[in-house]
Amino acid sequence: MSSGRAGYTGYIYGLAIPLLLALCVAPVIAAFLPLILSPGESLRLSGELLTSPRLWGLWTRSCGIALGTALTATALGLAIGTCLNGPGLKRRRWLYATFAVPFLLPPHVLAVAWIDVLGQQGLLESWGIPTFSLYSTTGVIWVQCLTWYPIPMLLVVYRLQQIDPHLWESAQILSEPGPIFRRITLPLLYPALSTGFLAVFIFSLLSFSVPSLLQVPVFTVEIYSSFNSLLDQRQAVLLSAPMLLTGGFLACIALRRGHALLPTLPRGNQGMAAGTHYNRWSACFLALFFGIAVVLPTLAMLYRIGAPHVLLSAWRTGAGEIGTSVLLGGLGATLLLVLVLPMTLLVPSRPAPLLWTSLLAYLVSGPVFGIGLIQVWNHAGPTGYLYDRFPILLIAVLGRYALFAWLGCHLVAPWLPPDTLSAARNLGSGKVRTFLTITLPALRKPLAGVWACLFLLILGELECIVLVAPPGWVPVSLRIFTLMHYGPTSMVSALALLQTIVTALVLYGLAACIGRNKVYTPDKSRYHTVGR
Amino acid sequence: MKQFLYLITAVILATTFVGCEGASPNTVVVYTALDEIYSKPILDAFTQETGIAVQAVYDTEAAKTTGLVTRLINETNRPRCDVFWNNEVAQTILLKDRGILEAYAPVAAQDIPAPYKDGENFWTGFAARARVLIYNTDQIEDPPTSIHDFLRPEYRGKCAVALPLFGTTATHAAALFSHWGDAKALDFFRALKENEVAFVAGNGVVRDAVARGEYAFGLTDTDDANGAMEDGLPTKWLLPDQDALGTLLIPNTVALVKGSPNPTGGQQLIEYLLSPAVESRLAQSRSIQIPLNPKVEVPENVPSITAIRRMPTTFEEMAAHMESTARQLRELLVK
Numbered sequence: 001m002s003s004g005r006a007g008y009t010g011y012i013y014g015l016a017i018p019l020l021l022a023l024c025v026a027p028v029i030a031a032f033l034p035l036i037l038s039p040g041e042s043l044r045l046s047g048e049l050l051t052s053p054r055l056w057g058l059w060t061r062s063c064g065i066a067l068g069t070a071l072t073a074t075a076l077g078l079a080i081g082t083c084l085n086g087p088g089l090k091r092r093r094w095l096y097a098t099f100a101v102p103f104l105l106p107p108h109v110l111a112v113a114w115i116d117v118l119g120q121q122g123l124l125e126s127w128g129i130p131t132f133s134l135y136s137t138t139g140v141i142w143v144q145c146l147t148w149y150p151i152p153m154l155l156v157v158y159r160l161q162q163i164d165p166h167l168w169e170s171a172q173i174l175s176e177p178g179p180i181f182r183r184i185t186l187p188l189l190y191p192a193l194s195t196g197f198l199a200v201f202i203f204s205l206l207s208f209s210v211p212s213l214l215q216v217p218v219f220t221v222e223i224y225s226s227f228n229s230l231l232d233q234r235q236a237v238l239l240s241a242p243m244l245l246t247g248g249f250l251a252c253i254a255l256r257r258g259h260a261l262l263p264t265l266p267r268g269n270q271g272m273a274a275g276t277h278y279n280r281w282s283a284c285f286l287a288l289f290f291g292i293a294v295v296l297p298t299l300a301m302l303y304r305i306g307a308p309h310v311l312l313s314a315w316r317t318g319a320g321e322i323g324t325s326v327l328l329g330g331l332g333a334t335l336l337l338v339l340v341l342p343m344t345l346l347v348p349s350r351p352a353p354l355l356w357t358s359l360l361a362y363l364v365s366g367p368v369f370g371i372g373l374i375q376v377w378n379h380a381g382p383t384g385y386l387y388d389r390f391p392i393l394l395i396a397v398l399g400r401y402a403l404f405a406w407l408g409c410h411l412v413a414p415w416l417p418p419d420t421l422s423a424a425r426n427l428g429s430g431k432v433r434t435f436l437t438i439t440l441p442a443l444r445k446p447l448a449g450v451w452a453c454l455f456l457l458i459l460g461e462l463e464c465i466v467l468v469a470p471p472g473w474v475p476v477s478l479r480i481f482t483l484m485h486y487g488p489t490s491m492v493s494a495l496a497l498l499q500t501i502v503t504a505l506v507l508y509g510l511a512a513c514i515g516r517n518k519v520y521t522p523d524k525s526r527y528h529t530v531g532r
Numbered sequence: 533m534k535q536f537l538y539l540i541t542a543v544i545l546a547t548t549f550v551g552c553e554g555a556s557p558n559t560v561v562v563y564t565a566l567d568e569i570y571s572k573p574i575l576d577a578f579t580q581e582t583g584i585a586v587q588a589v590y591d592t593e594a595a596k597t598t599g600l601v602t603r604l605i606n607e608t609n610r611p612r613c614d615v616f617w618n619n620e621v622a623q624t625i626l627l628k629d630r631g632i633l634e635a636y637a638p639v640a641a642q643d644i645p646a647p648y649k650d651g652e653n654f655w656t657g658f659a660a661r662a663r664v665l666i667y668n669t670d671q672i673e674d675p676p677t678s679i680h681d682f683l684r685p686e687y688r689g690k691c692a693v694a695l696p697l698f699g700t701t702a703t704h705a706a707a708l709f710s711h712w713g714d715a716k717a718l719d720f721f722r723a724l725k726e727n728e729v730a731f732v733a734g735n736g737v738v739r740d741a742v743a744r745g746e747y748a749f750g751l752t753d754t755d756d757a758n759g760a761m762e763d764g765l766p767t768k769w770l771l772p773d774q775d776a777l778g779t780l781l782i783p784n785t786v787a788l789v790k791g792s793p794n795p796t797g798g799q800q801l802i803e804y805l806l807s808p809a810v811e812s813r814l815a816q817s818r819s820i821q822i823p824l825n826p827k828v829e830v831p832e833n834v835p836s837i838t839a840i841r842r843m844p845t846t847f848e849e850m851a852a853h854m855e856s857t858a859r860q861l862r863e864l865l866v867k
Contacts, residue, residue, distance in 0.1 A: 054866070058866065119744065120746040121744040212733045215731065215732055221866050228599070228602070228698055229698065229854070229855075230859065231601065231602075232855075375606065378609065387612075469589065470589075470612075471589050482568065484736070489740060
């Protein structure tokens, strides 16, 4: 048994390590190579940057915004997640989906919608409702936390569904809701909250478009201006180092806390209510929040679109780009799961190489990774052939989002039924057969959730693929960002709305497929759909 | 499971082989920073006329993100692009200085005036935009006429300019630094900051904010300003400083990329883009690009090149000041 295990480990790592090196590490090394090759110059440049008070000011502001965004989004995610998971609430899955709508839109599109709502001549002011200045640090935090709160919210919901209902019932008999929340719910939710916090913090730290639209100078402006205004790639690459160090430091802390990124609770009640008891206060809170976070920006977008013919025109001119995005998102998410899931489940004891390499690829800023991709792939021969075509987009998103595939796969691992796996092992089923016939079907629902998250992240990808998108393969995120500054703004809103609708349809289709119950019939070695 | 993996493999292979004509002699790859809504119809017309397919990569907001210029710099070992069609001039000159462009003297450029083309034939200008003042007609009756009006106390906090690190505003800033010298230009930008001029994300944002009435006036390009007027928004625009400093004109530029996969096709495309028909088409479009070729008839709503008082700065001087200007302005404005 142990030799078989070692064989599998060797096989998987033999496949995984070269792939990870090619997808995640090689572009980062290629981007940093000019700095590595001239250490004297790099040290001098580092000294200049480290002694600049202006840069420290920008860095402090960036960290402050990231911290504010992450704290607020996590608090919102906790509140909404627990309300949505409370007993007595009907059509819960629809509510999860509805409250996750802001995550379907790129942050810069939501920022424009919020300018229409909270701007000086915005919707609220026209109704005589006083507002705060959106063009401020508070404004950036507001827009970003209302974009990314679905991440901690969904993690909280997922975690609550893992809590043993007996534990919950016992606690309710013995204590009041307040102490239960403080002493039981919160500690159990810690892994979800810390993972959500970390994800939002990193998203916010790397964000450029929202602070830029809201006129708040942040550290990423320095990186972009080094690329564009100064054409000084060496400085730009060096400036991305603090992002790497900060993200790496946070990941280290999270891992040192033991289970922060690796929830170890067994599979729980799967939808049994383990949240705050649903009452009129939570209903009011959910309704109010829904009105603010979802309805207001949607109204602003519809107001911008104005007439239905704009939607039609957006569809005529943007259907190709939307198709490219859906293709890229679908293929990218699927391939990420195909690559990462076996590594995570079959060799669960050694996550470090995958974690650190994928973290490296995400934390180095998007443009730096894009430059690295050009250096690695744009050569005569097979790599150049791939670089000139659609696969370079796939390669880019596989490298950038391996981290989230890894996180997702670790989050779904506790859903595996250990008794069934033991039984399969005792009956002599091999690892691969067990994986294909038991593990995958058992995990299909949580894996669908991970697939959906990866799909959404890839749809929003902009900063890396802007450098490598080949002619004829433009994702819609790129087109929206192009139009935002030059084209008609109604078209931007129309394209964003169409993207949201198409994304929702894809996810609905996925939910419909996954929702079917399947049973395994050993004699035919295949699954049959038996109903809904 | 097997079927599923076969399906995925088939889709990847299909997407790999689609667009195989990338390097074929009958295809030209163009990187263009001009808005897709204006450039795509022209490229389609070229294909219709010549039978040469064009594969275009469009820029995202004139290098707001790391756009086409960064791509070209990093693709030098194996250029994918044949023709670079930039919507401004300074970065084209920077590419020439880095040895990324190939000299080519287009026949169609003979009528373009000398200041708008490179002396060594590395690039040629056509169809210019002007930097203009856009103002909200509901808020201003007596419009400002100079960029110095941004410093007037009555307009404190009421005007907007794009952050002068990106796009044509960066080019404009470099022109001012080149013309006035570093000290005077830096004082001007410092005074703008002290008068609470908003430095926003781009020229389109200036246009939208002025149209919404968030700001009384701002500085933008003719294409943005005219677009707002055509949309019926309460705005008008004018050419600033016509009695003294002059207005900055920024032409489109087109250049052949060194070592490009299809130089012959690239040259054909360059000839087409520099033809009077294309300049005329761009002048008649919503972007009202100003024709540089004197043979092109200028529409009524487009200012004539001969009637505009230009800023007396050469494009080469501007380009030479781009980097130092950006460094100084970044120190001043981004903190």
